[in-house]
Amino acid sequence: MPDSKINSILMKLPDETGKGDVMAATSVLQQRANEIRNNSINWQSYLQSQMIGDDDYRFITEFLSSDGSKRDTLLQDQRAQCAKTFLSLLEHISKDQTVQYILTIMDDMLQEDMNRVEIIREYAKKKRENVWSPFLNLLNRPDGFIQNMTSRIIAKLACWSRDPMDGSDLTFYLTWLKDQLQTPANEYVQTTARCLQMMLRNEKYRLVFAGMEGVSVLANILSGRINFQIQYQLAFCLWVMTFSPQLVEQMNKHKIIPILGDILNDSVKDKVTRIILAVFRNMIEKPEDPAMVKENCVAMVQAKVLKQLSILQQHKFDDEDIMADIEFLTEKLQASIQDLSSFDEYSTEIKSGRLEWSPVHKSERFWRENAARLTEKNYELLKMLVHLLETSRDTLVLAVASYDIGEFVRHYPRGKSIIEQLGGKQMVMQLLAHEDPNVRYEALLAVQKLMVHNWFVIIDKIIAFDLMNMYFLFLNRC
Numbered sequence: 050m051p052d053s054k055i056n057s058i059l060m061k062l063p064d065e066t067g068k069g070d071v072m073a074a075t076s077v078l079q080q081r082a083n084e085i086r087n088n089s090i091n092w093q094s095y096l097q098s099q100m101i102g103d104d105d106y107r108f109i110t111e112f113l114s115s116d117g118s119k120r121d122t123l124l125q126d127q128r129a130q131c132a133k134t135f136l137s138l139l140e141h142i143s144k145d146q147t148v149q150y151i152l153t154i155m156d157d158m159l160q161e162d163m164n165r166v167e168i169i170r171e172y173a174k175k176k177r178e179n180v181w182s183p184f185l186n187l188l189n190r191p192d193g194f195i196q197n198m199t200s201r202i203i204a205k206l207a208c209w210s211r212d213p214m215d216g217s218d219l220t221f222y223l224t225w226l227k228d229q230l231q232t233p234a235n236e237y238v239q240t241t242a243r244c245l246q247m248m249l250r251n252e253k254y255r256l257v258f259a260g261m262e263g264v265s266v267l268a269n270i271l272s273g274r275i276n277f278q279i280q281y282q283l284a285f286c287l288w289v290m291t292f293s294p295q296l297v298e299q300m301n302k303h304k305i306i307p308i309l310g311d312i313l314n315d316s317v318k319d320k321v322t323r324i325i326l327a328v329f330r331n332m333i334e335k336p337e338d339p340a341m342v343k344e345n346c347v348a349m350v351q352a353k354v355l356k357q358l359s360i361l362q363q364h365k366f367d368d369e370d371i372m373a374d375i376e377f378l379t380e381k382l383q384a385s386i387q388d389l390s391s392f393d394e395y396s397t398e399i400k401s402g403r404l405e406w407s408p409v410h411k412s413e414r415f416w417r418e419n420a421a422r423l424t425e426k427n428y429e430l431l432k433m434l435v436h437l438l439e440t441s442r443d444t445l446v447l448a449v450a451s452y453d454i455g456e457f458v459r460h461y462p463r464g465k466s467i468i469e470q471l472g473g474k475q476m477v478m479q480l481l482a483h484e485d486p487n488v489r490y491e492a493l494l495a496v497q498k499l500m501v502h503n504w505f506v507i508i509d510k511i512i513a514f515d516l517m518n519m520y521f522l523f524l525n526r527c
Contacts, residue, residue, distance in 0.1 A: 078197050078240045085153045085194075088146065100141050105134040113154070124158075124165065132172030136183055145192050152187075152198040159202065163209040170210045180206065181218040188225050197237040200226070204244040213253060223248065223258050227266050242282035249289045259296050268303040277318045284309065284324045291331035298341065300332065306345065307401050310352030319366065326374040329354065333381050346385035347397040355382045392419045399433050402441070404449035410456075420460035424467065431457065431471055438476035444485040451477055451488065455495035465499055474499050 096106040108130050115123055124131055138151050159165050173180035184206070187199040203222055207214040214222065226248070229241040249255040255263075267283050275283075287305060290296045300306070306329070313325045332345045349355070358379045366372055395409045409415045423430045437450045454473050458464035468474055477499065480492035 076239045076243075077236045078194065078201075081149075081194050082153050082156075082198070085146075085149050086157075088150055090147055090150055095142065095147075101138060104130060105137050108134045109138070121162075124168065128168045129172055129175070132169050135169075136172070139183055139187070145190075145195065148187075148190075149192070149194050149198070152195060152202065156198055156201050156205075159205045159209075163205070166206050166209045167211065169206060170212055174212075179218070180212075181214065181222075185218060185221055188222075193237055197240045200229075200244050201240065204247045207254070208247050208251060213251065215253075219254065219257055220261070223254070223261060223263070227258075227261065227263060230266060230270060239278060239282065242279060242286070246282055246285050246289075249286050252293060255290050255293060255296070259290065259293075259299055264290070264296065264299045264305070265303050268300075268305055268308055271308050271312065277316070277321050280312055280316075281318070281321050281324055284312070284321065284328060288324055288328045288331065291328055291335055294335045294337055297332055297336050297345070301341070301344065301348070301400070304400075304402055306332070306348040306354075307352045307403055310349065310354050310357075314353060314357050319368065319371070322361065323368060323371050323374075326371060326378065329378055330374050333378070343385060343388075343393070344397060344400075346382055347389060347393055348401060349378070350382055350386060350389075351394075351397055351401055351403070355379065355386075358382070391415050392422055395419070396430060399430050399437075402433075402437060402446070404437070404446045404453075406445075406449060410449055410452060416456045416460045420457055420464070423457055424461070428467065428471060431467065431473070435468075435471050435473040435476055438473065438480065444483075444488050447480060447483065447485075447488045448491040451480060451491040451495045455491075455498040458495075458498045465501075468499065 092101070092106055092110055095101045096103070101109075108127060111123060112120065112131070112134075135151065135155050139148065142148060142151070170180055181203070184199050184203050188196050188203075190196060190199075200222075203214075207219075207222070226241055226245050229235055230238065230245070232238075235241065245258075249258060264287075267286060271280065271283055287300065287309070291300070309325045309328060313322060316322050316325070329349060333342055336342050336345070358375055361371075361375050362379070391409050391412070392415075394407070395415070398404060398407060398409075404410075434450050434453055437446055438454070441447055441450070454468060454477055458468055461467070465474075474496075477492050477495045480488055481496065483489050483492065
């Protein structure tokens with residue numbers, strides 16, 4: 050399917066930000082918005098104090114007293130005045146309660162008809178003003194409601210307007226969303242995630258977000274303890290990102306498959322299951338590189354996705370898409386197993402960062418045949434092993450990685466110098482003081498192998514020495 054058609058489909062997805070949406074109705078932002086709509090603002094006092102002009106007073110009072118077709122007519126007849134009034138009120142009124150109200154009714158106006166974003170855009174263009182500045186400035190206000198209702202408006206303008214957001218404005222907004230996602234105990238995190246869901250449906254926006262380590266942020270949050278709603282929303286973000294094949298490689302780098310695999314195994318919500326299966330399907334369907342497709346399939350098998358699929362097949366889902374994805378993934382993963390070499394299995398396990406005592410680690414034949422392959426792609430797998438030794442807190446991972454370092458040194462002629470060059474020797478020696486006895490034991494074995502100058506030379510010398518002794522014994526007997 051052409052990229053333009055894919056983007057068109059994504060942009061037409063339901064926003065799930067309307068007042069009828071279950072999430073929206075229960076989010077902190079919408080609960081407070083419902084309260085704020087019932088507030089009564091004394092616009093007359095603002096007029097008398099000359100904080101607003103006569104034209105702004107007339108428009109806002111008429112706007113608030115109208116609804117339905119009458120409001121449509123008002124907005125069609127006074128498009129420029131509408132934009133001027135809302136922007137003027139936001140500029141000249143500083144009281145939090147009033148700003149909250151203005152933003153809420155403005156967001157409602159846009160939600161009623163997405164084409165109304167052009168009212169704001171056209172006015173800014175006519176005035177040669179930056180349409181984003183008034184709203185981006187409000188993101189710096191200390192009030193959380195003002196920040197997040199403004200964020201909703203920005204997302205609507207950026208996604209529904211004919212002129213997309215770009216440059217430093219786009220970078221600022223996406224950075225703000227990313228920071229809000231990572232803010233501890235953020236009560237508006239559902240709203241932040243919802244805005245990101247809207248933004249990432251746009252190809253340009255998701256490439257910029259990925260360029261600022263957005264995938265890493267999503268991976269870190271999904272790895273933590275979060276509720277199912279945030280799991281769904283952030284998995285949705287990953288799903289739309291998989292429509293850009295070049296971003297799938299970033300997802301592999303940040304171990305998205307094992308992270309989502311864990312969530313899938315524990316999921317009790319159909320919506321979470323559905324979106325994760327959709328991510329996995331795209332990670333097989335969208336990449337153009339067959340090697341990447343194969344790597345993703347193997348990673349899913351190692352994340353126990355195939356086992357979970359067999360369990361899901363026993364369930365009865367009303368959603369036909371779930372069943373179709375289950376069948377597709379089951380077929381692809383089973384096919385990948387048939388063509389799986391021991392090195393493929395080992396490589397994928399290393400890249401997942403989740404080492405365990407699978408058969409390949411203790412296989413003498415595996416190391417004899419494949420030790421040299423660990424030096425491929427500029428020592429990619431060896432660097433990953435050393436990185437695990439440095440960063441992992443999992444005792445099983447540390448023990449297996451230490452063992453693998455030792456086996457590589459034992460089976461590859463220049464293994465010792467390569468491991469020293471990559472900093473592996475230092476990492477292994479530090480583990481000699483680890484609190485876990487199994488880690489200490491495997492680290493000790495690895496150090497012993499590292500201390501031998503050349504394992505195979507030593508073995509050859511031992512064999513030569515034994516043969517010489519046998520020869521002299523033979524001569525003596527003769």
